[in-house]
Every structure is written in structure tokens, then in C-alpha cells.
Amino acid sequence: MTNPIIQERTERTQWFLQDRFGMFIHWGLYAIPARGEWVRNAERISVEDYQTYFDDFDPVRYDPKAWARAAKQAGMKYAVLTAKHHDGFCLFDSALTEYKSTNTKAGRDLVREFIEAFRAEGLKVGLYYSLIDWHHEDYPAYGDRHHPMRGNESYARNPETFDRYLAYMHGQVKELLTNYGKLDIMWFDFSYDQMKGETWKATELMAMIRSLQPHVIVDNRLDASGEEGGSIYTNNPLSYSGDFASPEQIIPPQGVTDHEGNPIPWEACITLNNNWGYAAQDFQYKSPTTVIRKLVECVSKNGNLLLNVGPNALGEIPQESLDILSEIGDWVQKNGNSIYGCGQAAWPKPEWGRYTQKGNLLYAHLFEESVGPINLNGLAGKVKKARLLSDGSEVFLSRPWNAAQYPEDAFISFGRPEHSSYPLPDKRATVVELTLL
Numbered sequence: 001m002t003n004p005i006i007q008e009r010t011e012r013t014q015w016f017l018q019d020r021f022g023m024f025i026h027w028g029l030y031a032i033p034a035r036g037e038w039v040r041n042a043e044r045i046s047v048e049d050y051q052t053y054f055d056d057f058d059p060v061r062y063d064p065k066a067w068a069r070a071a072k073q074a075g076m077k078y079a080v081l082t083a084k085h086h087d088g089f090c091l092f093d094s095a096l097t098e099y100k101s102t103n104t105k106a107g108r109d110l111v112r113e114f115i116e117a118f119r120a121e122g123l124k125v126g127l128y129y130s131l132i133d134w135h136h137e138d139y140p141a142y143g144d145r146h147h148p149m150r151g152n153e154s155y156a157r158n159p160e161t162f163d164r165y166l167a168y169m170h171g172q173v174k175e176l177l178t179n180y181g182k183l184d185i186m187w188f189d190f191s192y193d194q195m196k197g198e199t200w201k202a203t204e205l206m207a208m209i210r211s212l213q214p215h216v217i218v219d220n221r222l223d224a225s226g227e228e229g230g231s232i233y234t235n236n237p238l239s240y241s242g243d244f245a246s247p248e249q250i251i252p253p254q255g256v257t258d259h260e261g262n263p264i265p266w267e268a269c270i271t272l273n274n275n276w277g278y279a280a281q282d283f284q285y286k287s288p289t290t291v292i293r294k295l296v297e298c299v300s301k302n303g304n305l306l307l308n309v310g311p312n313a314l315g316e317i318p319q320e321s322l323d324i325l326s327e328i329g330d331w332v333q334k335n336g337n338s339i340y341g342c343g344q345a346a347w348p349k350p351e352w353g354r355y356t357q358k359g360n361l362l363y364a365h366l367f368e369e370s371v372g373p374i375n376l377n378g379l380a381g382k383v384k385k386a387r388l389l390s391d392g393s394e395v396f397l398s399r400p401w402n403a404a405q406y407p408e409d410a411f412i413s414f415g416r417p418e419h420s421s422y423p424l425p426d427k428r429a430t431v432v433e434l435t436l437l
Contacts, residue, residue: 003236005237005241006235012215013243013244015124016243017302020298020304020339020342021074021075021077021304021305021307021340022079022124022304022305022306023076023078023079023080024079024269024309025114025309026085026277026278026309026310027310028082028085028087028091028277029054031278031312031313032053032056036277037082037087037275037310040148041086041148046149047134054089054099055104058104059314060314062311062315068121068123073326074325074332075328075331077340078126078185079114080128081126083129084133085277086132086133086146088130088136089101091110091111092110092112096171096172097168099135115183126187127176129173129176129188130189131190131221131222132146134149136165136168138157139162142155145193166200170204173205174208174212177208178212182213183216185216186209186218187219187246190221196223196224197224202222202240203240210239217243218240218243219244219245219246220241220242220244221242223240233259235259244264244267245267248269251268251270251294251301252266252301255301255303256303267298267304268303268305269308270305270307271310272285272310272321272324273285273320278312278318280312285324288324289427289428292328292428293429296354297354300344300349300356334391334426337361337363338433342356342358343357343358347377351375352367352375353429360436361435361436362433362434363431363432364376364434366430369421369422370421372419373398373400373412373413373418373419374411375409376412379410379434380407380410382436383434383436384435385434388430388431390431395412395414395432396412396415397412398413400417402419403419
């Protein structure tokens, strides 16, 4: 009998497994020092010294409608914004703190504007909320592994006051789920050491979330990404184990499954360069071809790709990021049928690229050019027709003389004579739609 938690998870994530591609947006005060979102941790900056960025925060070029258009044109179907990151600064008008965007020079509820703009483009919306908080006076500081003041004894906290932080954290989550209409994703970050599970009063938190928005999907970071029993990786998950796994800066070699090998929903969160938040000197951008192929890889393993952008202090997505997104969008516009609603194929990974599949449609993503005809290993007699997905043009399905000794395989070619070699029509990833018998 199916565990009811797994059954509900399956129902909630149906759209998620269709949409496959989303935008992550890390943005906050850390865009001003422009050295990444962990700058307070790395440089051990005190609340007092960090205050200058709060005083200066004035994103005069923030245009969430432009962000939403960029996401939609890139082929993304949903987006997740950092409503509150580890530094404790809130991009929303919380009644529980003064440390929020409405009290800066911006004077605006930036979350509300984000949600309205992305909904208007037909995109689903999610909010990231950090479970940890380096600004709140009741969050553990001295001795904590990550707090900027971890080595400063004057920041020792009374453990008995931690409940005040939990009330604050639960209260802010309730605000996000109450004041902004329907959310599609609640993306928590992150658990570590003893700061996990019931330390967060996670069962109580999830009960509140489900009572307010039962449809919303939640990641698996309330329980330290499943390091203990009852996680999303078991067939007996807890109520707070999450609806999807969230591998970070890596694509799992075999995808993500539970301990018995059953696929579970997952999403790789990946940066475009090497930082989540805006880093002015980080020009190590992934190429559009790399991102396209990694999106294909995720889908071929039953996963999603959540691709991050880090807007600058003025509220602009860097032009380098926009250029990459534009080229990805050009490819997705032509080949999106091989991504949306697709998953792992019933056939093993081919030498020249990857497969994705949707019903009787098998999508061959070709990354490498072939010498002679392209081998479809084990597919002899199983393919009805082949066409180039980007324009619908015929791809030749035949067995030329130089492939006669491989009776179990099918072969396709982009030109005639079929035994010759031809360049790939799209160097980024050429997609051939194979209709199976």
C-alpha cells in the first residue's frame, strides 16, 4: 500500500515534472559588496558593519517584469526568489521585523512585485526562505559553524531564547503563505549539524504550511537533505521530508532515487557563474551549450534544472546572464517538446548524447557528430519515423551498406547517401524525434 505522504507528493509534483526548467534568483543586500551571498560569513562582518548596505540599498532599476520576460523567453516555467537569505534581510513587507526592503531607500515590497510580474507572464512562483538568520538576536552565533560571529564570545546566545527565533521564523513563513496569494514552491535552505528536523519544529511548520496552501511543493532541506532516517530517500518519509530533492551545484550521476531504486522528484540548482549572489569579478560563466546540455541531462535522469541569476545592486540581471538565457531560449523554443513533460528513456544512454522520452516519442539529443550513419543501439525494427524536432524535416531512417553487420541497431542520417558523414544541424544539441512502433 502506498504511503499517503508519497501519494500526496506524487499528486503535488505533477506540474513540476512537466515543467522541468526554472529560474532561481538570489538577490539582497549582498549585491552591494558584490562578493557573493555568503560575504558576511566569509569576511566575518558584524551586523553593525553590514548596516551600511542596508542604508545604501536602492535598486532603482528593479524591473521584475523584465526579469519575468527574460525567464519566459529562456523557456523557464517557474521561478524562485530569495524572500529572505541567511543575512536575515527580507525582500518582503514583514510585520515581524524592521529589517526589510520597505524600510530601505527602495521603500517597496520587492517580493510582491516579483510575484505579480511572474504570474502575469504565466509562470509559476516560488519563494526561498533561509531557515538560518545571521541578523536575528536569538539565532545561535558564537560556536555555530556558519554564523559570521562564530568565533566571538561576546555573541554567545542563551539557548532558551531560541524559541523566540522559531516563533519569528514560523511567523514569517505564515506571512509569505498568507499575504501573497497562491505560491507554487516553498524553497527552504538549509539544515546542518543539529540544526535540522525538529530543531526547526519541522512537523509543526509543515502542518501549518499544508493547512494554508496544501498544494505548495516544498524542498527537502528541513531535514539536512535526508541524512537521517525517514527522509525523502526512503519509502517511509516524514511529513517534512519534502516533495523534491535538491542537489546543489552537481547533477547526480544516476539521477535521484529512493533507497529501493524508485525515482523521486528532484531538481538540480545550478549557478550561471560560480556565485549565487551578484559577484562583480566572477566572469566564469557557463556557456549556453553547457547549460542546454545539462538541462537535457537533468531531464534524461527524471530531473529538473533550476538555473540561478544574481541581479546587481541596482536590480539588473547582468547582461552576460541575459545573453546566455537568450540563446538557451532560442534552443528551447525549437526543441522544448523534448524537455517539457519528458523524462528518462527506456533505452540506455547512447554514446553520442542523451535520450529523453514522452510516451512513444523518443528524443535523441545529439552532442557529437558521427562518422557515417548515427547508431540507435538496439532499436532495429522499433522506429516508425524520424524527424528533426526544430523544423519537422525528415531524417533518413535506413540501414546503409556499412552498417549491415549491426542487425540489432537502427540508423539515421541527415543526408544522402546515408553511409556518408554529415555535420549536426545544431552544434549545441541536435534533437531528432523518433516515433516508436
